Amino acid sequence: MTLKMTLDDQLCFSIYSASHAIARMYRPLLDPMGLTYPQYLVLLALWERDGRRVRELGADLLLDSNTLTPLLKRMQAADLVARTRNPEDERSVLVSLTEKGHALRAQAEDMAPCVAKAMGDDMEELAELRDRLHRLRARLDGADQPA
Amino acid sequence: MTLKMTLDDQLCFSIYSASHAIARMYRPLLDPMGLTYPQYLVLLALWERDGRRVRELGADLLLDSNTLTPLLKRMQAADLVARTRNPEDERSVLVSLTEKGHALRAQAEDMAPCVAKAMGDDMEELAELRDRLHRLRARLDGADQPA
DNA sequence: TCATATTAAATCGCACACGATCTAATCGCA
DNA sequence: TGCGATTAGATCGTGTGCGATTTAATATGA
Numbered sequence: 001m002t003l004k005m006t007l008d009d010q011l012c013f014s015i016y017s018a019s020h021a022i023a024r025m026y027r028p029l030l031d032p033m034g035l036t037y038p039q040y041l042v043l044l045a046l047w048e049r050d051g052r053r054v055r056e057l058g059a060d061l062l063l064d065s066n067t068l069t070p071l072l073k074r075m076q077a078a079d080l081v082a083r084t085r086n087p088e089d090e091r092s093v094l095v096s097l098t099e100k101g102h103a104l105r106a107q108a109e110d111m112a113p114c115v116a117k118a119m120g121d122d123m124e125e126l127a128e129l130r131d132r133l134h135r136l137r138a139r140l141d142g143a144d145q146p147a
Numbered sequence: 148m149t150l151k152m153t154l155d156d157q158l159c160f161s162i163y164s165a166s167h168a169i170a171r172m173y174r175p176l177l178d179p180m181g182l183t184y185p186q187y188l189v190l191l192a193l194w195e196r197d198g199r200r201v202r203e204l205g206a207d208l209l210l211d212s213n214t215l216t217p218l219l220k221r222m223q224a225a226d227l228v229a230r231t232r233n234p235e236d237e238r239s240v241l242v243s244l245t246e247k248g249h250a251l252r253a254q255a256e257d258m259a260p261c262v263a264k265a266m267g268d269d270m271e272e273l274a275e276l277r278d279r280l281h282r283l284r285a286r287l288d289g290a291d292q293p294a
Numbered sequence: 295t296c297a298t299a300t301t302a303a304a305t306c307g308c309a310c311a312c313g314a315t316c317t318a319a320t321c322g323c324a
Numbered sequence: 325t326g327c328g329a330t331t332a333g334a335t336c337g338t339g340t341g342c343g344a345t346t347t348a349a350t351a352t353g354a
Contacts, residue, residue, distance in 0.1 A: 005256060006195050007207055011266065011273050012169050013188055014280040017209050019166035020341075021287040022159050027342090038310060041160055048153050055332065060154055062164050065333050067311050074309080091319045091332040109152060119158070120286045126158050129283065132276045133161040139267045140168040167311075174312090185340060202302065212303050214341050221339075238302040238349045298352080305346070314336085321330070 015133075025118045029111045033104055039075055040108070042068075043097075046081065047105050051096040053086065062141075080104070162280075172265045176258045180251055186222055187255070189215075190244075193228065194252050198243040200233065209288075227251070 007013045023037045030040055045060045046052065052060075058068050072095055075081045080101040086092040119126060154160050170184045177187055192207045193199065199207075205215055219242055222228045227248040233239040266273055 005191065005252070007188070007191050008281075009277075010191065011277040011280075012173065012262075013191070014277045014284070015162065015166045015169055016184075016188065018280045018284040018287070019162045020209060021284045022162055023341085025287050026159065036309065037163075041154070041163065044152065044154050044157060044160070053332080062167060063310095064312070066313080066335080069334055071310070086332095089320070089332085093333065105152070115159075118287055119283060125279070126283075129276075129279045130156075130158040130161045132272070132279070133158075133165045134155075136266060136273075136276065137161070137165040137168045140165070140172050140265055170311085183339065200302080210340095211342070213305080213343080216304055218340070233302095236302085236350070240303065295354100296352105297354095300349100300351070302349080303347085306344085308343095309341090311340085312338090316335070317333085319330100319332080322328090324325100324327095 025115070026111075029114060033107055034078055035080075035104070038071060039080070042071065042075065043080070043101060043104060043108070046095065046097050046101065051094055053092045053094060055092065057095060075101075172262070173258075176261060180254055181225055182227075182251070185218060186227070189218065189222065190227070190248060190251060190255070193242065193244050193248065198241055200239040200241060202239065204242060222248075 026037050026040065030037060035043070041061060042057065045057055054065055054068055054072065058064055061068075063071075072081060072083060076083050079098050082096050082098055084094050084096070086094050116123075173184050173187065177184060182190070188208060189204065192204055201212055201215055201219065205211055208215075210218075219228060219230060223230050226245050229243050229245055231241050231243070233241050263270075
């Protein structure tokens with residue numbers, strides 16, 4: 001069994017296009033909250049654990065400061081997060097949720113039925129897909145950085 | 148079975164991060180060919196069927212002209228494709244492979260072992276994942292555009 | 295036939311991603 | 325103690341994605 005060199009046969013394209021399709025699906029849901037899709041992912045990470053350093057956020061999201069710094073500055077400008085120098089170590093910056101950032105969580109939870117409807121409501125299938133993708137990413141990251 | 152509001156539990160994040168991980172994996176392979184990852188996908192589409200209109204390419208890749216036009220212009224500047232007005236309908240532009248664009252196919256095929264190694268060589272698993280993603284994307288696209 | 299609607303690309307503006315580089319703070323060790 | 329190495333963010337440049345608009349060409353119907 002080999003994958004042919006055609007778009008439809010390539011796993012890489014199925015991930016690429018599914019990823020964009022998901023972002024497109026989320027956009028109209030996030031727009032009313034003034035959020036972009038990556039900003040929503042940052043909030044997911046912060047709702048889980050608040051007051052993180054940029055680097056820790058980046059480890060969760062697999063993003064570096066060159067992406068996160070401008071993104072977080074926009075979120076700061078939108079009053080979603082606060083960025084403060086870490087008194088313990090002035091090199092690092094602590095990112096924490098504002099009232100508004102906290103408050104959006106309830107609204108975000110309301111998206112769930114809509115998201116489930118768009119993706120299909122077979123939660124078993126979606127969880128299975130999530131786990132397979134998780135394993136693939138682990139293999140990809142593990143290959144280059146066996147740390 | 149529900150997905151919790153945490154990064155790791157969200158299907159959306161597993162796709163997002165896997166998608167970027169794949170692009171990162173391809174980068175060092177494509178760099179020597181002077182290709183970006185989206186440019187490689189365009190070539191995949193053209194190797195399959197050459198001389199397409201921008202709109203047709205966009206239908207395959209799920210991209211609009213606002214993304215494709217600049218991308219194709221860069222590929223034209225790199226002598227990978229030619230862009231010519233369609234004599235049958237001057238509104239449309241035909242995109243066709245140059246010699247160089249054709250020639251890269253052989254080189255691209257040589258990436259396969261490396262890609263398989265990075266993703267894991269369980270082709271059954273990868274094909275299964277591809278099909279599940281394909282079905283998800285079809286559901287997502289079908290929800291908004293039932294055409 | 296000719297104005298209007300439709301269609302295909304192109305253009306514009308903004309927000310990611312990311313390689314490469316820079317700056318500032320802390321660490322480590324002679 | 326003090327200086328080179330390390331570390332954390334920030335900055336810069338390039339290349340996507342995509343909503344919104346514009347331009348040019350073709351189709352359509354009174």
